[in-house]
Amino acid sequence: MTSVKLDKEELKALLNHSKEDKNASTVIEEVPQDSAVVTEKQTDHSKDDNITKNNSSSLNTSQANHSGLNPFSNDAEREEAFKETKQSDIDPVRIKIADQQLRENGYDHLPKEVYAGFWVRLAAYIVDYLFILLLTNLITNIVGEIDREIFWGILPMFFNLAVFCLYFFLMTLALNGQTPGKVLFNLRVVPINNQSNKLNLSTLVIRELFGKVIFYYVPIIAVILIFTSKHQHPLDMLSDTAVINERYLNAFAKWKLA
Secondary structure (H helix, E strand, O other): OHHHHHHHHHHHHHHHHHHHHHHHHHHHHHHHHHHHHHHHHHHHHHHHHHHHHHHHHHHHHHHHHHHOOOOOOOHHHHHHHHHHHHHOOOOHHHHHHHHHHHHHOOOOOOOHHHEOOHHHHHHHHHHHHHHHHHHHHHHHHHHHHHHHHHHHHHOHHHHHHHHHHHHHHHHHHHOOOOOHHHHHOOEEEEEOOOOOOOOOHHHHHHHHHHHHHHHHHOHHHHHHHHHOOOOOOHHHHHHOEEEEEHHHHHHHHHHHHO
């Protein structure tokens, strides 16, 4: 009888050992599956992150293109993008507020595209110079009829210089940083490195009177603006001013809202 009981106990022990072995093997088999699931989840998350990054980068590019100011495009693409701003669905009131905030924050932290380049400033200057020639001829005809000998004998050089300087000074003062040529091309003279966002009288005197005397005799100094970060020539630097393209300032305001 004793031998029979021992056999049953041995059988129970053997059964218990076999169950433990099966459980262990099951755990071992399940671990790789769980790790595989974790790996797949990590792969899915990385894919999602990549998709999100790609979408965000493409969104930023599309926003810049939609606003008309994309710093990463060439001139032709930026001009094409600017045409698309006419179809913008952004509230004009919000654009006006954003534009005003940019002006109040100062003009020295704007993108380089906002500062007017050489060719557009040259075009504006040519228009202004044509106005100056018409004005000079008109005045000389009127004064010449009064005393032609005195006028043509003594005053021609100083008269032309005076008309040149006074034209730019008075027009810039009356039109708040613009002249007829600048109005035509959406340009404006603005102060930089200044707490105020408006031109003061002393700045205008330095830039449009004394500065224009230098510019009248040495106009070639304007070429220097090609090589400066804010497209400033020496007269701009002397008076702490710059010339902005208001069309691109408006586009930059749209870009910030897009």
